[in-house]
Amino acid sequence: MSIDLTFGGRMRIPMIVAPMFLVSSPELALAACSRGVIGSFPAHSTRTREKFAEWLVQMDEGMARMEAEGVNPAPYAVNLVVHPTNERCQGDLALCIEHKVRIVLTSKGAPTDVFEKIHAYGGIAFHDVASARHAEKALDAGADGIIAVCSGAGGHTGQVNPFALVNEIRQLTDKPIILSGAMSTGRDVVAARAMGADMAYLGTRFIACPESLAPEAYRDEVIECTAKDVLYTTALDGFPANFLVPSLLKAGLNLDDLADIRPGEVIDAHAAKARYKDIWSSGHGVGMVTEKTPAAEVCDLLIAQYERARATVRELL
Numbered sequence: 001m002s003i004d005l006t007f008g009g010r011m012r013i014p015m016i017v018a019p020m021f022l023v024s025s026p027e028l029a030l031a032a033c034s035r036g037v038i039g040s041f042p043a044h045s046t047r048t049r050e051k052f053a054e055w056l057v058q059m060d061e062g063m064a065r066m067e068a069e070g071v072n073p074a075p076y077a078v079n080l081v082v083h084p085t086n087e088r089c090q091g092d093l094a095l096c097i098e099h100k101v102r103i104v105l106t107s108k109g110a111p112t113d114v115f116e117k118i119h120a121y122g123g124i125a126f127h128d129v130a131s132a133r134h135a136e137k138a139l140d141a142g143a144d145g146i147i148a149v150c151s152g153a154g155g156h157t158g159q160v161n162p163f164a165l166v167n168e169i170r171q172l173t174d175k176p177i178i179l180s181g182a183m184s185t186g187r188d189v190v191a192a193r194a195m196g197a198d199m200a201y202l203g204t205r206f207i208a209c210p211e212s213l214a215p216e217a218y219r220d221e222v223i224e225c226t227a228k229d230v231l232y233t234t235a236l237d238g239f240p241a242n243f244l245v246p247s248l249l250k251a252g253l254n255l256d257d258l259a260d261i262r263p264g265e266v267i268d269a270h271a272a273k274a275r276y277k278d279i280w281s282s283g284h285g286v287g288m289v290t291e292k293t294p295a296a297e298v299c300d301l302l303i304a305q306y307e308r309a310r311a312t313v314r315e316l317l
Ligand SMILES: Cc1cc2nc3c(=O)[nH]c(=O)nc-3n(C[C@H](O)[C@H](O)[C@H](O)COP(=O)(O)O)c2cc1C
Pocket: 018, 019, 020, 021, 022, 023, 042, 079, 107, 128, 149, 152, 153, 154, 155, 156, 180, 181, 182, 183, 201, 202, 203, 204, 205, 281, 282, 283, 284, 285
Protein backbone atom coordinates (compact mmCIF):
# COMPACT_ATOMS: atom_id res chain seq x y z
CA MET A 1 0.00 0.00 0.00
CA SER A 2 1.47 3.35 -0.96
CA ILE A 3 1.43 6.09 1.63
CA ASP A 4 -0.46 9.31 0.97
CA LEU A 5 2.28 11.81 1.72
CA THR A 6 -0.18 14.70 1.48
CA PHE A 7 -1.93 13.19 4.52
CA GLY A 8 -5.33 13.95 3.06
CA GLY A 9 -4.26 17.31 1.61
CA ARG A 10 -2.96 18.61 4.94
CA MET A 11 0.61 19.29 3.79
CA ARG A 12 1.66 22.63 2.28
CA ILE A 13 5.24 21.55 1.68
CA PRO A 14 6.68 18.01 1.73
CA MET A 15 8.66 18.58 4.89
CA ILE A 16 9.19 17.38 8.43
CA VAL A 17 10.57 19.62 11.18
CA ALA A 18 13.06 17.03 12.41
CA PRO A 19 13.23 15.79 16.00
CA MET A 20 16.04 17.40 18.01
CA PHE A 21 17.10 16.24 21.46
CA LEU A 22 16.68 19.02 24.07
CA VAL A 23 15.56 21.43 21.32
CA SER A 24 12.19 20.22 19.98
CA SER A 25 9.10 21.00 22.03
CA PRO A 26 5.36 20.41 21.67
CA GLU A 27 4.99 24.16 21.00
CA LEU A 28 7.46 23.95 18.11
CA ALA A 29 5.80 20.81 16.71
CA LEU A 30 2.31 22.33 16.97
CA ALA A 31 3.43 25.55 15.27
CA ALA A 32 4.75 23.49 12.34
CA CYS A 33 1.60 21.35 12.12
CA SER A 34 -0.56 24.47 12.12
CA ARG A 35 1.18 25.62 8.91
CA GLY A 36 0.88 22.32 7.05
CA VAL A 37 4.31 20.95 7.97
CA ILE A 38 4.91 17.78 10.00
CA GLY A 39 6.21 18.72 13.46
CA SER A 40 8.05 16.24 15.68
CA PHE A 41 10.05 15.64 18.86
CA PRO A 42 12.12 12.81 20.31
CA ALA A 43 10.48 10.82 23.12
CA HIS A 44 13.88 10.80 24.84
CA SER A 45 13.88 14.61 25.12
CA THR A 46 11.50 14.10 28.03
CA ARG A 47 13.17 12.96 31.25
CA THR A 48 10.42 10.54 32.24
CA ARG A 49 7.65 8.55 30.62
CA GLU A 50 5.13 10.69 32.57
CA LYS A 51 6.53 13.81 30.91
CA PHE A 52 6.38 12.11 27.52
CA ALA A 53 2.71 11.27 28.20
CA GLU A 54 2.11 14.95 29.06
CA TRP A 55 3.66 16.04 25.76
CA LEU A 56 1.44 13.62 23.84
CA VAL A 57 -1.66 14.95 25.60
CA GLN A 58 -0.52 18.50 24.79
CA MET A 59 -0.14 17.50 21.13
CA ASP A 60 -3.53 15.80 20.93
CA GLU A 61 -5.25 18.75 22.62
CA GLY A 62 -3.44 21.21 20.35
CA MET A 63 -4.42 19.25 17.24
CA ALA A 64 -8.06 19.00 18.41
CA ARG A 65 -8.13 22.76 19.08
CA MET A 66 -6.87 23.48 15.56
CA GLU A 67 -9.43 21.11 14.04
CA ALA A 68 -12.18 22.87 16.01
CA GLU A 69 -10.96 26.23 14.68
CA GLY A 70 -11.13 24.95 11.11
CA VAL A 71 -7.35 24.63 10.64
CA ASN A 72 -6.41 21.34 9.00
CA PRO A 73 -3.11 20.64 10.76
CA ALA A 74 -0.46 18.35 9.30
CA PRO A 75 0.06 15.24 11.45
CA TYR A 76 2.77 15.16 14.07
CA ALA A 77 5.55 12.60 14.51
CA VAL A 78 7.48 11.17 17.44
CA ASN A 79 11.09 9.96 17.34
CA LEU A 80 11.74 6.69 19.16
CA VAL A 81 15.15 5.10 19.66
CA VAL A 82 14.22 1.48 19.01
CA HIS A 83 17.58 -0.12 19.77
CA PRO A 84 17.29 -2.83 22.46
CA THR A 85 19.66 -0.82 24.69
CA ASN A 86 16.99 1.88 25.07
CA GLU A 87 15.18 0.73 28.20
CA ARG A 88 12.34 3.18 27.61
CA CYS A 89 11.56 1.90 24.11
CA GLN A 90 8.68 -0.49 24.82
CA GLY A 91 6.99 1.82 27.36
CA ASP A 92 7.32 4.85 25.08
CA LEU A 93 6.03 2.77 22.19
CA ALA A 94 3.01 1.77 24.28
CA LEU A 95 2.23 5.47 24.72
CA CYS A 96 2.54 6.06 20.96
CA ILE A 97 0.09 3.19 20.45
CA GLU A 98 -2.31 4.63 23.05
CA HIS A 99 -2.19 8.06 21.40
CA LYS A 100 -2.23 6.56 17.88
CA VAL A 101 0.75 8.71 16.89
CA ARG A 102 0.35 8.91 13.11
CA ILE A 103 4.07 8.87 12.26
CA VAL A 104 6.87 7.30 14.29
CA LEU A 105 10.42 8.23 13.36
CA THR A 106 12.50 5.26 14.43
CA SER A 107 16.26 5.44 15.05
CA LYS A 108 19.04 2.92 15.71
CA GLY A 109 18.21 -0.74 15.23
CA ALA A 110 15.12 -1.72 13.25
CA PRO A 111 13.17 -4.45 15.05
CA THR A 112 10.31 -6.01 13.09
CA ASP A 113 8.08 -6.22 16.17
CA VAL A 114 8.23 -2.44 16.62
CA PHE A 115 7.11 -1.87 13.03
CA GLU A 116 4.35 -4.47 13.42
CA LYS A 117 3.03 -2.77 16.54
CA ILE A 118 3.01 0.61 14.79
CA HIS A 119 1.19 -0.82 11.77
CA ALA A 120 -1.36 -2.57 13.98
CA TYR A 121 -2.94 0.75 15.09
CA GLY A 122 -2.62 2.33 11.63
CA GLY A 123 0.61 4.25 12.26
CA ILE A 124 3.53 4.51 9.87
CA ALA A 125 7.24 4.27 10.61
CA PHE A 126 10.03 6.13 8.88
CA HIS A 127 13.43 4.79 9.92
CA ASP A 128 16.59 6.91 9.88
CA VAL A 129 19.79 5.58 8.37
CA ALA A 130 23.14 6.84 7.16
CA SER A 131 23.87 4.01 4.72
CA ALA A 132 22.10 1.90 2.10
CA ARG A 133 22.98 -1.22 4.11
CA HIS A 134 21.01 0.02 7.10
CA ALA A 135 18.18 1.14 4.79
CA GLU A 136 17.96 -2.39 3.40
CA LYS A 137 17.77 -3.88 6.89
CA ALA A 138 15.04 -1.43 7.93
CA LEU A 139 13.02 -2.10 4.77
CA ASP A 140 13.32 -5.86 5.33
CA ALA A 141 12.08 -5.36 8.88
CA GLY A 142 9.01 -3.45 7.63
CA ALA A 143 9.83 0.28 7.69
CA ASP A 144 7.40 2.38 5.62
CA GLY A 145 10.01 4.86 4.50
CA ILE A 146 13.65 5.77 4.95
CA ILE A 147 15.12 8.95 6.37
CA ALA A 148 18.45 9.35 4.58
CA VAL A 149 20.71 11.22 6.99
CA CYS A 150 23.46 12.67 4.81
CA SER A 151 26.63 14.63 5.37
CA GLY A 152 26.22 18.08 6.87
CA ALA A 153 23.24 17.15 9.06
CA GLY A 154 22.86 18.44 12.61
CA GLY A 155 23.04 15.99 15.52
CA HIS A 156 24.26 12.50 14.70
CA THR A 157 25.09 12.98 11.05
CA GLY A 158 25.67 10.77 8.05
CA GLN A 159 28.86 11.00 6.05
CA VAL A 160 27.58 10.16 2.58
CA ASN A 161 26.80 12.77 -0.05
CA PRO A 162 23.02 13.16 -0.51
CA PHE A 163 23.05 12.38 -4.26
CA ALA A 164 24.89 9.14 -3.61
CA LEU A 165 22.76 8.00 -0.67
CA VAL A 166 19.38 8.87 -2.21
CA ASN A 167 20.35 7.06 -5.43
CA GLU A 168 21.51 3.97 -3.55
CA ILE A 169 18.37 3.83 -1.42
CA ARG A 170 16.12 4.47 -4.44
CA GLN A 171 17.59 1.35 -6.05
CA LEU A 172 16.28 -0.60 -3.06
CA THR A 173 12.74 0.74 -2.79
CA ASP A 174 9.87 2.82 -4.15
CA LYS A 175 8.86 3.70 -0.61
CA PRO A 176 9.21 7.30 0.59
CA ILE A 177 12.70 8.67 1.09
CA ILE A 178 13.01 11.62 3.42
CA LEU A 179 16.25 13.53 2.89
CA SER A 180 18.08 14.95 5.91
CA GLY A 181 21.08 17.24 6.08
CA ALA A 182 21.92 20.92 5.68
CA MET A 183 18.74 22.08 3.95
CA SER A 184 17.46 25.45 5.08
CA THR A 185 15.28 26.97 2.34
CA GLY A 186 12.19 26.05 0.36
CA ARG A 187 14.40 25.89 -2.71
CA ASP A 188 16.40 23.15 -0.97
CA VAL A 189 13.17 21.18 -0.51
CA VAL A 190 12.51 21.46 -4.27
CA ALA A 191 16.09 20.26 -4.86
CA ALA A 192 15.51 17.29 -2.55
CA ARG A 193 12.43 16.36 -4.57
CA ALA A 194 14.30 16.84 -7.86
CA MET A 195 17.07 14.47 -6.79
CA GLY A 196 14.60 11.70 -6.00
CA ALA A 197 13.62 12.19 -2.37
CA ASP A 198 9.94 12.52 -1.44
CA MET A 199 10.26 14.79 1.56
CA ALA A 200 12.81 16.94 3.37
CA TYR A 201 13.83 16.75 7.03
CA LEU A 202 14.99 20.09 8.48
CA GLY A 203 16.33 20.49 11.99
CA THR A 204 18.91 23.28 12.32
CA ARG A 205 16.66 25.83 10.57
CA PHE A 206 14.37 25.69 13.64
CA ILE A 207 16.87 25.72 16.56
CA ALA A 208 16.69 29.52 17.03
CA CYS A 209 12.88 29.70 17.00
CA PRO A 210 11.37 31.04 20.24
CA GLU A 211 9.40 27.78 20.64
CA SER A 212 12.59 25.68 20.76
CA LEU A 213 13.93 24.52 24.12
CA ALA A 214 17.47 25.58 23.17
CA PRO A 215 18.95 27.98 25.75
CA GLU A 216 19.28 31.62 24.69
CA ALA A 217 23.08 31.37 24.34
CA TYR A 218 22.73 28.37 21.98
CA ARG A 219 20.21 30.25 19.86
CA ASP A 220 22.57 33.28 19.76
CA GLU A 221 25.42 31.03 18.70
CA VAL A 222 23.35 29.49 15.91
CA ILE A 223 22.62 33.00 14.60
CA GLU A 224 26.30 33.98 14.71
CA CYS A 225 27.72 30.80 13.17
CA THR A 226 28.10 29.73 9.56
CA ALA A 227 29.11 26.41 7.98
CA LYS A 228 32.81 27.03 8.72
CA ASP A 229 32.00 26.91 12.46
CA VAL A 230 30.63 23.36 12.32
CA LEU A 231 33.03 20.60 13.36
CA TYR A 232 32.49 16.95 12.58
CA THR A 233 33.71 14.53 15.21
CA THR A 234 32.97 11.10 16.64
CA ALA A 235 34.80 12.00 19.84
CA LEU A 236 31.94 13.03 22.08
CA ASP A 237 29.84 9.87 22.13
CA GLY A 238 31.43 7.57 19.59
CA PHE A 239 28.92 8.48 16.86
CA PRO A 240 29.67 10.89 14.00
CA ALA A 241 28.09 14.24 14.85
CA ASN A 242 28.37 17.93 13.98
CA PHE A 243 29.02 20.48 16.72
CA LEU A 244 29.40 24.25 16.87
CA VAL A 245 33.07 25.19 17.35
CA PRO A 246 32.47 28.10 19.79
CA SER A 247 30.64 25.76 22.19
CA LEU A 248 33.46 23.19 21.94
CA LEU A 249 36.06 25.88 22.72
CA LYS A 250 34.01 27.21 25.65
CA ALA A 251 33.94 23.66 27.02
CA GLY A 252 37.77 23.69 26.93
CA LEU A 253 38.12 21.07 24.19
CA ASN A 254 41.07 21.02 21.81
CA LEU A 255 39.85 20.92 18.22
CA ASP A 256 42.94 19.05 16.97
CA ASP A 257 42.32 16.30 19.53
CA LEU A 258 38.71 16.06 18.39
CA ALA A 259 39.68 15.79 14.74
CA ASP A 260 42.33 13.12 15.37
CA ILE A 261 40.39 10.80 17.61
CA ARG A 262 39.54 7.39 16.19
CA PRO A 263 35.92 6.38 15.58
CA GLY A 264 34.45 4.76 18.67
CA GLU A 265 36.86 6.51 21.07
CA VAL A 266 35.35 9.11 23.36
CA ILE A 267 37.44 12.09 24.35
CA ASP A 268 36.45 12.38 27.98
CA ALA A 269 33.45 11.33 29.97
CA HIS A 270 32.64 14.88 31.09
CA ALA A 271 32.59 16.23 27.54
CA ALA A 272 30.53 13.27 26.39
CA LYS A 273 27.98 14.07 29.08
CA ALA A 274 27.90 17.77 28.21
CA ARG A 275 27.03 17.13 24.57
CA TYR A 276 23.73 18.70 23.51
CA LYS A 277 23.51 20.43 26.93
CA ASP A 278 26.52 22.75 26.85
CA ILE A 279 28.18 21.55 23.66
CA TRP A 280 25.80 22.46 20.90
CA SER A 281 25.07 20.81 17.61
CA SER A 282 24.01 22.16 14.25
CA GLY A 283 24.14 21.17 10.61
CA HIS A 284 26.03 22.91 7.80
CA GLY A 285 22.93 24.97 6.94
CA VAL A 286 23.36 27.05 10.10
CA GLY A 287 24.46 30.13 8.10
CA MET A 288 20.89 30.61 6.87
CA VAL A 289 19.56 31.10 10.41
CA THR A 290 19.89 34.81 11.10
CA GLU A 291 16.95 35.63 13.36
CA LYS A 292 14.91 34.10 16.18
CA THR A 293 11.81 33.94 14.00
CA PRO A 294 8.71 32.10 15.31
CA ALA A 295 8.38 28.60 13.85
CA ALA A 296 5.08 29.31 12.05
CA GLU A 297 6.73 32.24 10.24
CA VAL A 298 9.73 30.09 9.28
CA CYS A 299 7.33 27.51 7.87
CA ASP A 300 5.42 30.18 5.91
CA LEU A 301 8.71 31.51 4.52
CA LEU A 302 9.83 28.01 3.49
CA ILE A 303 6.45 27.37 1.82
CA ALA A 304 6.66 30.66 -0.13
CA GLN A 305 10.26 29.87 -1.18
CA TYR A 306 9.17 26.35 -2.16
CA GLU A 307 6.39 27.65 -4.40
CA ARG A 308 8.68 30.24 -6.02
CA ALA A 309 11.42 27.68 -6.61
CA ARG A 310 8.95 25.25 -8.17
CA ALA A 311 7.89 27.93 -10.66
CA THR A 312 11.52 28.88 -11.40
CA VAL A 313 12.56 25.28 -11.95
CA ARG A 314 9.60 24.71 -14.26
CA GLU A 315 10.74 27.73 -16.35
CA LEU A 316 14.40 26.71 -16.27
CA LEU A 317 13.76 23.18 -17.41
C1 LIG B 1 20.51 19.64 18.29
C2 LIG B 1 20.07 18.46 17.49
C3 LIG B 1 19.57 17.35 18.14
C4 LIG B 1 19.15 16.23 17.41
N1 LIG B 1 18.59 15.17 18.08
C5 LIG B 1 18.07 14.15 17.37
C6 LIG B 1 17.37 13.11 18.03
O1 LIG B 1 17.19 13.11 19.24
N2 LIG B 1 16.86 12.11 17.28
C7 LIG B 1 17.01 12.07 15.91
O2 LIG B 1 16.52 11.13 15.27
N3 LIG B 1 17.67 13.04 15.26
C8 LIG B 1 18.18 14.08 15.96
N4 LIG B 1 18.81 15.11 15.31
C9 LIG B 1 18.93 15.04 13.84
C10 LIG B 1 17.70 15.67 13.17
O3 LIG B 1 16.56 14.90 13.41
C11 LIG B 1 17.92 15.81 11.63
O4 LIG B 1 18.35 14.60 11.08
C12 LIG B 1 18.92 16.90 11.33
O5 LIG B 1 18.73 18.01 12.15
C13 LIG B 1 18.80 17.34 9.87
O6 LIG B 1 19.90 18.12 9.49
P1 LIG B 1 19.91 19.72 9.65
O7 LIG B 1 20.06 19.98 11.10
O8 LIG B 1 21.13 20.09 8.88
O9 LIG B 1 18.64 20.26 9.10
C14 LIG B 1 19.25 16.23 16.00
C15 LIG B 1 19.74 17.36 15.35
C16 LIG B 1 20.14 18.47 16.08
C17 LIG B 1 20.63 19.69 15.36
